[in-house]
Amino acid sequence: MDTKAEAEADARMLVGMVVFDGFQLLDVFGPLEMFGALRDKVRIVILAERSGPVASSAGPSIGVDYTFDTVPDLGVLLVPGGAGTRREVNNAHLVDRLKSLAIKTPNVATVCTGAAVLARTGLLDGLKATTNKRAFAWASGQGDQVHWVKRARWVEDGKYFTSSGISAGMDMALALIAKLFGRQTAVGVANGAEYRWNEDAHDDPFAGLYGLAD
Amino acid sequence: MDTKAEAEADARMLVGMVVFDGFQLLDVFGPLEMFGALRDKVRIVILAERSGPVASSAGPSIGVDYTFDTVPDLGVLLVPGGAGTRREVNNAHLVDRLKSLAIKTPNVATVCTGAAVLARTGLLDGLKATTNKRAFAWASGQGDQVHWVKRARWVEDGKYFTSSGISAGMDMALALIAKLFGRQTAVGVANGAEYRWNEDAHDDPFAGLYGLAD
Numbered sequence: 001m002d003t004k005a006e007a008e009a010d011a012r013m014l015v016g017m018v019v020f021d022g023f024q025l026l027d028v029f030g031p032l033e034m035f036g037a038l039r040d041k042v043r044i045v046i047l048a049e050r051s052g053p054v055a056s057s058a059g060p061s062i063g064v065d066y067t068f069d070t071v072p073d074l075g076v077l078l079v080p081g082g083a084g085t086r087r088e089v090n091n092a093h094l095v096d097r098l099k100s101l102a103i104k105t106p107n108v109a110t111v112c113t114g115a116a117v118l119a120r121t122g123l124l125d126g127l128k129a130t131t132n133k134r135a136f137a138w139a140s141g142q143g144d145q146v147h148w149v150k151r152a153r154w155v156e157d158g159k160y161f162t163s164s165g166i167s168a169g170m171d172m173a174l175a176l177i178a179k180l181f182g183r184q185t186a187v188g189v190a191n192g193a194e195y196r197w198n199e200d201a202h203d204d205p206f207a208g209l210y211g212l213a214d
Numbered sequence: 215m216d217t218k219a220e221a222e223a224d225a226r227m228l229v230g231m232v233v234f235d236g237f238q239l240l241d242v243f244g245p246l247e248m249f250g251a252l253r254d255k256v257r258i259v260i261l262a263e264r265s266g267p268v269a270s271s272a273g274p275s276i277g278v279d280y281t282f283d284t285v286p287d288l289g290v291l292l293v294p295g296g297a298g299t300r301r302e303v304n305n306a307h308l309v310d311r312l313k314s315l316a317i318k319t320p321n322v323a324t325v326c327t328g329a330a331v332l333a334r335t336g337l338l339d340g341l342k343a344t345t346n347k348r349a350f351a352w353a354s355g356q357g358d359q360v361h362w363v364k365r366a367r368w369v370e371d372g373k374y375f376t377s378s379g380i381s382a383g384m385d386m387a388l389a390l391i392a393k394l395f396g397r398q399t400a401v402g403v404a405n406g407a408e409y410r411w412n413e414d415a416h417d418d419p420f421a422g423l424y425g426l427a428d
Contacts, residue, residue, distance in 0.1 A: 017274075025250055026407060029243035029274075033380065036239055036272025044273045053267070053277050058250025059258045060231075060243075063267050063275040133408060165408035166247065170381075193240060194347060194379035194420045198410070206408045 012043045013075035013180070016105075018098065018114075019046055019054045019062055020091075022084025026166050027111040028062070031078055031173035037189045041181060047071045049094055057083040068097035076176065077105040080169070081112025081132060081139075088117050089142050095120045109161035109176055111169030118162075119143025127157040132165035133210040151207040153198055164204060171198045226257045227289035227394075230319075232312065232328075233260055233268045233276055234305075236298025240380050241325040242276070245292055245387035251403045255395060261285045263308055271297040282311035290390065291319040294383070295326030295346060295353075302331050303356050309334045323375035323390055325383030332376075333357025341371040346379035347424040365421040367412055378418060385412040 015035045017028055035042050045065045048054050053061040066072070079098065088094050099121035102108045110118050115131035116139040118124055125145035130152040132139055140148040149155050154163040154172035156179075163172035174197050178186035190197040229249045231242055249256050259279045262268050267275040280286070293312065302308050313335035316322045324332050329345040330353040332338055339359035344366040346353055354362040363369050368377040368386035370393075377386035388411050392400035404411040 024247070025243045026247035029239045029247075032272060032274060033238070033240035033243075036270075039272075046274055056250075058246060058253075060246060060260055061277040063277075134406065165406075167384075167407050167409035191420070191423060192348065192379075193381050195381035196410075196412070196419070205410070206405070209405060 010043055012041060014045055014072060015042045015076040015078065016045045016047050016066075016071060016074040017078045017080065019048050019064065019080070020084045020088050020094065021055055022057045022082050022087070023054065023080045024082030024112060024166055025056045025058050025060065027080030027082060027114065027169050028056070030167060030170040031109070031111060033193060034170060034173040034177060034189050035076070037192055038177070038181065038185070042075070045071065049097070068101060071101070074101070074105045076107040076109065076180075077102055079110040079114035079118055081110070081114040081116070081166070085113040085117050089120050099123060107159055107161070107176060107180070109163070109172060111163050111172070112165045113139045115139060115162045116142040119146050124160060124162070127160055128155050129157065129160065129162040130155045130164055131162060133204075133206045133212060134165065136210065136212055150212040151202070151204050153201050153204045155201065164206060170195065174199070175201065224257055226255060228259055228286060229256045229290040229292065230259045230261050230285060230288040231292045231294065233262050233278065233294070234298045234302050234308065235269055236271045236296050236301070237268070237294045238296030238326060238380060239270045239272050239274065241294030241296060241328065241383050242270070244381060244384040245323070245325060247407060248384060248387040248391060248403050249290070251406055252391070252395065252399070256289070259285065263311070282315060285315070288315070288319045290321040290323065291316055293324040293328035293332055295324070295328040295330070295379070299327040299331050303334050313337060321373055321375070321390060321394070323377070323386060325377050325386070326379045327353045329353060329376045330356040333360050338374060338376075341374055342369050343371065343374065343376040344369045344378055345376060347418075347420045347426060348379065350424065350426055364426040365416070365418050367415050367418045369415065378420060384409065388413070389415065
């Protein structure tokens with residue numbers, strides 16, 4: 001871990017991923033794979049309420065670089081989903097810290113049920129957003145002033161990007177990379193990962209699979 | 215971390231992922247996302263040469279559950295790629311331990327340039343295998359007795375599965391899940407992750423992109 005001063009002296013954009021106990025593996029590491037390919041442009045940091053390793057819902061644990069109180073200014077803030085969100089939506093400390101950080105960060109993105117946690121900050125009120133399709137009823141219930149979009153791979157509204165479930169985070173991350181660094185950079189990242197980018201945000205076969213009408 | 219005895223008392227199949235400094239994030243966590251959805255059937259363990267956190271090429275680090283010397287019997291052994299493979303192909307200790315473990319494990323799978331490391335054990339000699347398409351020349355050079363397949367999303371030969379680059383590991387993992395637990399289980403895992411499974415192992419647009427003729 002670098003000091004906050006060292007991180008801020010680095011000219012690269014800081015991309016910060018929030019983690020909490022029970023985060024979904026691919027929600028975190030799918031987007032980080034895409035941003036991680038841009039080593040000359042971005043630096044990835046992991047943040048959590050407390051220092052020390054944090055366990056995913058599948059078992060493997062990740063190291064934490066910063067707490068919410070020590071994290072340097074970010075260019076992108078990412079929030080994953082996972083079973084742990086069922087607890088974190090009621091964690092007033094995390095929701096409060098997340099709100100403060102999201103307000104001052106120029107790009108904020110959620111994957112899967114991460115949108116439920118962000119919705120609890122109130123920052124999505126009046127905006128369009130999407131979330132996991134199988135858990136849509138629960139997740140959308142965490143923000144009744146949000147304009148939840150049922151059929152969408154991801155939704156962009158101002159500085160907020162919200163993606164559908166789990167693997168959709170990779171498609172959204174590439175869209176965010178395209179916004180920040182240009183489409184050709186995003187295509188290059190996808191090809192480098194031998195990943196077929198679902199580049200059409202409206203192409204979402206899973207909404208129908210889980211019975212969500214338009 | 216459980217003890218070896220506790221792990222072996224667990225009736226679930228152990229799926230072990232090898233990590234080393236400079237592993238590729240999605241090579242590890244793409245397949246583990248898929249296996250991690252089968253919590254009633256499998257348990258994921260992370261193994262490395264030494265205990266303590268291991269850093270990916272993109273920065274984030276993962277916790278280690280077992281070393282090669284303490285790992286319980288596995289049902290599936292997974293080997294990722296990443297920049298660290300350029301070093302690990304010349305790490306005689308790791309190659310030797312990997313060989314011993316692969317011989318006694320009933321299912322062995324590599325992602326991306328993980329095939330280069332496994333090729334150094336000699337266990338792929340005379341078998342068909344594939345690897346990362348952009349790094350094909352280097353990776354295939356690590357085993358001149360291997361029948362390297364240029365155009366393939368993944369290759370199955372006996373108990374060995376080898377995948378193409380990075381995101382191809384998810385498609386291969388689903389094929390391995392289909393072999394072990396049935397196709398409907400694999401389809402359910404893919405749908406749960408809102409992942410479009412590339413189920414055709416021959417459908418590989420990246421071979422052409424990187425100039426590999428059939």
